[in-house]
Amino acid sequence: MSCRGSFLFIVLALYWGGVLAAEIPSGPRPAASDETLAEGAAIYLQRCSFCHGLLGDGNGPAAEYLDPRPRDFTLGTFKFRTTQSGELPRDEDLFRTVSRGLSGTAMQAFDSDLIKNGLAENERWAVIDYIKSFAIEFEDPELDPTKNGLVVTLPQERPPYSEALVAKGKEVFEHAKCWECHGKLGRGDGQESFDRTDDWGFPIRIRNVTHPWKIKAGIKVEDIYMRFSTGVNGTPMPSFVDALSEEERWALANFIKSLQHQLTDHQVLKAKGVEGEILDDPTDVNWAAAEPMDVRLTGQVIAAPRWQNPSIEMATVRALYNENEIAFLIQWDDPFKDVTHQSTAEFNPQEISRVGGFNSYVAANGMVPRQLETFRDAIALQFPVKLPEGTKKPHFFRGDSSNPVHLWQWQSDLAEAGTASVKEFNARGWKQPTKLQADDQQQVTATANWDQGRWSVIMRRPLLTDDRNDIQFIKGQFIPLTLNAWDGSNGEHGLVMSLSTWHSVILEAPIPLTVYLYTLLAVLVTGALGFWLARKEQARTGPGV
Amino acid sequence: MKKPRTRRFWSVVLTLLVVYALIRWGIPALSREITDLPFPLTVPGTLMFIYMLLTVIALFLLVTFSEEHLEDFLYPVRRFLRGEYGGVTRAVGLAVVPLLVGWQVYDVTVPKMEQPLSLRIQHPSSNFPKKNETLKNPFANTTDAEIDAFVEQARVNDIGFIPQVQPDLDSWAEYSEAGHMLEAIATAPVRAFLQELEAGSISRDTARAALMEKNLFEGRALYSMNCRPCHGDSTAGDGPMADGFKLRPINFTDNGTIETIVEGYTFWRVSNGGPGLPTEATPWDSAMPVWKLNLTEEERWKIILAEYDLAQKTPRIPESH
Secondary structure, three states: OOHHHHHHHHHHHHHHHHHHHHOOOOOOOOOOOHHHHHHHHHHHHHHHHHHHOOOOOOOOOOHHHOOOOOOOHHHOOOOOOOEOOOOOOOHHHHHHHHHHOOOOOOOOOOEOOOOOOOEOHHHHHHHHHHHHOOOHHHHOHHHOOOOOOOEOOOOOOOOOOOHHHHHHHHHHHHHOOOHHHHOOOOOOOOOOOOOOEOOOOOEOOOOOOOOHHHOOOOOOHHHHHHHHHHOOOOOOOOOOOOOOOHHHHHHHHHHHHHHOOOOOOOOEEEEEEOOOOOOOOOOOHHHHHOOOEEEEOEEOOOOOOEOOOOOOOEEEEEEEEOOOEEEEEEEEEOOOOOOOOOHHHOOOOHHHHOOOOOOOEOOOOOOOOOOOOOOOOEEEEEEEOOOOOOOOOOOOOOOEOOEOEEEEEEEHHHHHHOOOOEEEEEEOOOOOOOEEOOHHHOOOEEEEEEEOOEEEEEEEEEOOOOOOOOOOOOOOOEEEEEEEEEOHHHOOEOOEOEEOOOEEEEEOOOOOHHHHHHHHHHHHHHHHHHHHHHHHHHHHHOOOO | OOOOOOHHHHHHHHHHHHHHHHHHHHHHHHHHHHHOOOOOOOOOHHHHHHHHHHHHHHHHHHHOOOHHHHHHHHHHHHHHHHOOOOHHHHHHHHHHHHHHHHHHHHHHHOOOOOOOOOOOOOOOOOOOOHHHHHOOOOOOOOOHHHHHHHHHHHHOOOOOOOOOOHHHHHHHHHHHOOOOHHHHOOOHHHHHHHHHHHHOOOOHHHHHHHHHHHHHHHHHHHHHHHOHHHHOOOOOOOOOOHHHOOOOOOOOOOOOOHHHOEHHHHHHHHHHOHHHOOHHHOHHHOOOOOHHHOOOHHHHHHHHHHHHHHHOOOOEOOOOO
């Protein structure tokens, strides 16, 4: 494991370990009073109001830019509960959300055990008192879920995670038709279009349950169990508490758990050397044998137009090479195959890009069309034009004026039209537009397919070219690479995209013969020395004892 | 019986093992205790080599200190070579040692697939403009004239808020039917100020404190709109965008980040971002934007005010020359 990998692993382990400790209150809840309300109001003003609004209506200054949008407390509708569908949450449910946050959203953990400037338990209870004061539903004792037997509990019998249990859960997944929305493989690709909205009028984007970092209310089997036993209020996600037995739901939760992707933890992609032709089929044995590298991507928030609601947050890359060419297989989840592009619908970022503009981020809704049949899906590989000397590289976002980069951008609409689908660009920083290479220098070719919510794109090029604006693939060198990605139906185009920072690819050179030679020599010399010493020692004292 | 003559040999072996274990595992374990970081600081390979070399030299000096010492040390070696521990032991020993050496030679010479580490200076000063050293945050050092102007605005209930917070304030005002817009910022200093305002005698200190609250209110809104995606609600560098960056956004609540620099430095970093950094700070890995391209100076200073407040830190005081 690389140093950075183990570091991340430890941080994550600590984080998740901490979450377990933090989500349950250590003692009884202090009674709400005028004092706790006042304390809660002060905390709310400082820590919550900028997203949730001064009135708790989810309309704070940052709200428009977020998807999912901050919760509107005035409706008394809460997504993550341990109560029956449509009911109010228990206080402990709110405590859990405030303490541990909602993964993959702007709602972060506020527990003082998790963050240094966090809130102590009493402070969290005080702010919950205040949040509850926004919705009159909480004042009605008839609606109190704990007093009316509306709490959902975990099953008494909870057999541990096993393959048999997962197989049983898969059957439940099939017959309960979870796949109708979530897709056969859980990638959130079940729906045909954005035909439904949540209670707040925003289009529903179905959760891809294979990406654990996006699972909002917890990735443990117990958490998953609660989601389909309580439903997600305000969304089409129903409760299966009546349709499925406790046992079935527990098996289903284990199956969903089994779908969660385990991220690789290295930053260096090893391109595997092969004899003969590199096939366009991603299921080919050579591709299966190439070591995958998961690349995390994030919203392009470095320059206006900034985007903090990216759709593509991970792509898996593999690379193969033979004596002539190198090929990259890039796979990423995208619930819709977007293969059209209307350049007239593109966003003009001029207004939000100026100094003192209202905000340089693109709003979650209304600014760019986040709909089908508008923008294409695309992916780009980025390399430095010149191999770095030492560790110095171009800036990971499109390079800089003195350090240009070389981009290979694959575009789905071109692929669909059957024309050359990769465009080679050069860039010197994000301020200048990218420069398309001349036709006779366009040497990257690609094949692509979209299946069950996943794109697989293979891009290939000769190892060496005679273009001085191209990256050259030299064996045994660390060649920096980054990814840029666009999900058309998420409104992404131009700089509204997701991107990664520098990783690198290395073409595994065969181990030089000299290494074996040195090793053999060392063994022989040491062996001979030992033998000679033994002989000498024996000769000195006479044979045997 | 005389004392076993193998003691010196084994004490040398044991010393080597103990020293190796200390460097390999002891120092990293201790480093976690000292630094409080969630990961150990490992000893670099070259340093490890130097330490082990020094140990070997010391042991060599010890062993060759006298004829007697050397004889003691060599005693079990000679016995082994003569096969006095058994023919099989000798055969195995003579085979294993060359193989171990071969393994080491292979390991050293084989090309490594480890990416070269790039060291990074977090707070570079090589291109930090000296004039910024003593730059003061105008919102932490409001002038009497500014305070008087604020009091005037408060008197006529027409506080000039930044446009970003105005819509939320407007809906709050409509719903709450409050007497004064500043009531939206329901903190003790603002309440005290509003009381004095009603009574008609306002002290400048109360007004200064209330103005500070108003600026913090605006700064927090700007922070949550602009910086929160990466640096997080918590200012701990754990925002929803943070996981995608190899160089993680800075954790402001950590000792040793914004606490150790002057405000002028923070302002320079916020304004010029990653591309403004010198080479030793690996600007190519930094996702920090060039905020002077989008935020006004006032907005940047308000954000810095709120950033220190949220992180519960204070900037370093500039040294006087």
